[in-house]
Amino acid sequence: MARGADGTKERLVEAAERLLVRDGHRAVGVNAVAAECGVDKVLIYRYFGGLPQLLERVRERQQLWPALGEETEGARSLDVALSRSLLAIARELRENPLVREAALWEGAESNPLTEGLAAQREREMDELLELVRSRFRVPTYLDVQALVALLAAGLMHLSTRPSESAKLFGLDPNSDADWQRLEKMTASITRVLTGPAD
Amino acid sequence: MARGADGTKERLVEAAERLLVRDGHRAVGVNAVAAECGVDKVLIYRYFGGLPQLLERVRERQQLWPALGEETEGARSLDVALSRSLLAIARELRENPLVREAALWEGAESNPLTEGLAAQREREMDELLELVRSRFRVPTYLDVQALVALLAAGLMHLSTRPSESAKLFGLDPNSDADWQRLEKMTASITRVLTGPAD
């Protein structure tokens, strides 16, 4: 029977997401996605044209990077605007497995999903800088971009390590206690760097 | 003719290193290493037992993580000890492609090489903390471990991105200018965080 193409298309996309979250990006292949969906892989080619196009649909359905504009909404100082943004990134990476897996994937290869993630990330980054510079007085000696890049990259790296490798620079990012130390350090750095005043 | 097993063993290890540096970890397989060496892959099994054991030899021949003890040798303050260590890590990652590829590999899978890297890294990290705590007065409010972990992870992440993805948090780690900004920021953070005194 013809079970309806639209439903199957959506179920395929969902299967890909599920597979990515559960088994990581290495498990996302034509055969695996089709099997996970309980359907033949030829449908992937018929409906999407190929796996990349299917991943494009995954990208469309998902928010791959936190919207920093909302986070900095009520911030009244450079300090808290940056802290909130960085903590939002940290939390998103820690709590949203799909984002985490996409970030991990980006280190390995390029595809519509990882490119979408990169594009969203860069856009949010630009927006944050723009917003912060227009709203607050940024000391000329302070390289906000380098600051945010360095801390965000650190949080990204620490949150995307596979769970097997317990210790990472002496910390275990999977441990809530250690993760809190990292968040605290992130806040400390931004607070101290952006200066006590302003 | 028997060209000598010892020589062939070494040439196989060198071929693996060359392949890893040139084409990345995904290219390091039994077939590829044998082909790069111009020899049959069966020798890998005969001489080493398998690819993992060959990678073990690669690990033995290489320094996979900078020795932080040497870097902090002449440091007379907590500030410079940490800065020097972090900059040593940054430079090593940036200039030693084998270390960089091994670090990238660690994010994807586990093998003797990546495990060796992780082990060396953790050992150096422990040593640094031990050394720093014994040699300097570390303020009780300062979480040195989280600080170093966060910054080192950031540098690691930024230096291990594939060269294609130009922008990363608005910066291009392949650009010398941008990289200098990151190094400068690293130094600034450690300096400010460890406090002006001591």
Place this chain on the structure above:
DNA sequence: CCCTCATGTCACCTGTCGGTTACTTTCACG
């Protein structure tokens, strides 16, 4: 001189991957 063993080559097996072709089933519409 011949036997043995290490070195090395070649061919082959098995499994998995992405991708395609050919066939069957189902439904909608004239």
Place this chain on the structure above:
DNA sequence: CGTGAAAGTAACCGACAGGTGACATGAGGG
């Protein structure tokens, strides 16, 4: 009714991966 297009299935293909067995060839020691 029946015909034709869409939905779905199954079998297949070539490329490439890791891994193994059988065979040639060489040097050294009895």
